Amino acid sequence: MASNLIAPSVLAADFANLQRDVEMINNSNADWFHIDIMDGVFVPNISFGMPVLRDIVKYAKKTIDVHLMIINPDRYIKTFADLGSNILTVHYEACTHLHRTLQAIKAEGMKAGVAINPHTNVDLLEDTIHDIDLVCIMSVNPGFGGQSFIENTYKKVQKLKEIIIRNNADTRIEIDGGVTDKNAKQLIDAGADVLVAGSYVFKSNDPIQTIQGLKDLIG
Ligand code: DX5
Ligand code: ZN
Numbered sequence: 001m002a003s004n005l006i007a008p009s010v011l012a013a014d015f016a017n018l019q020r021d022v023e024m025i026n027n028s029n030a031d032w033f034h035i036d037i038m039d040g041v042f043v044p045n046i047s048f049g050m051p052v053l054r055d056i057v058k059y060a061k062k063t064i065d066v067h068l069m070i071i072n073p074d075r076y077i078k079t080f081a082d083l084g085s086n087i088l089t090v091h092y093e094a095c096t097h098l099h100r101t102l103q104a105i106k107a108e109g110m111k112a113g114v115a116i117n118p119h120t121n122v123d124l125l126e127d128t129i130h131d132i133d134l135v136c137i138m139s140v141n142p143g144f145g146g147q148s149f150i151e152n153t154y155k156k157v158q159k160l161k162e163i164i165i166r167n168n169a170d171t172r173i174e175i176d177g178g179v180t181d182k183n184a185k186q187l188i189d190a191g192a193d194v195l196v197a198g199s200y201v202f203k204s205n206d207p208i209q210t211i212q213g214l215k216d217l218i219g
Helices: 015-027 050-059 073-083 098-107 122-131 153-166 184-190 207-218
Strands: 005-008 032-038 063-069 087-091 111-116 134-138 172-176 194-197
Touching: 005 207, 015 050, 015 207, 032 050, 050 063, 050 073, 063 073, 063 111, 073 087, 073 098, 087 098, 087 134, 098 111, 098 122, 111 122, 122 134, 122 153, 134 153, 153 172, 153 184, 184 194, 184 207, 194 207
Parallel strands: 005 032, 005 194, 032 063, 063 087, 087 111, 111 134, 134 172, 172 194
Antiparallel strands: none
């Protein structure tokens, strides 16, 4: 992997100034747009849906990384492909036939991601690791921005990295939730490749500089 990536989470943007915030990410040194889709069933919150994503994609000039926090994600794979998602991540806990879901995502021309909740053991991914382009390790319980980082995440990253290396797989590790300048470097050192950051970026006085600060930290 060439370098480590930052994916600002649009969930923390100002939705009344969404185009402004999308342009901010375009003009920053960020790598991906992280898009959180919630259904109020898989997680106890509802974020935004297709019309909002369509308008984000209209202006976004970087990779669109969609994180589906919904039950039965298979129903919407084609919809998200048509909307312009480049990476589609489904939750391990929401998929009865994960292997089939991953193939369906790839058949639509997207990279396939799997997100795991804090209680889900990374060992459960060993049998599908070759089919997974991105594992999103949740470092908070999904559903809300602005929560505190769960320290056990470092161990999970190390363990998953071992699985990836042992299987000679081409899988990236993304961390989602509570990422700040306090944990970014340690996460990369543990084996992470992509850091999602919502409130830490958008609640700062100078988001472009905050993104640059994270990039400098993680190299
Ligand atoms: C949480 C979402 C995250 C969230 C991260 O359910 O998946 O992407 O936006 O926000 P912060 O960085 O504020 O924890
Ligand atoms: Zn997310």
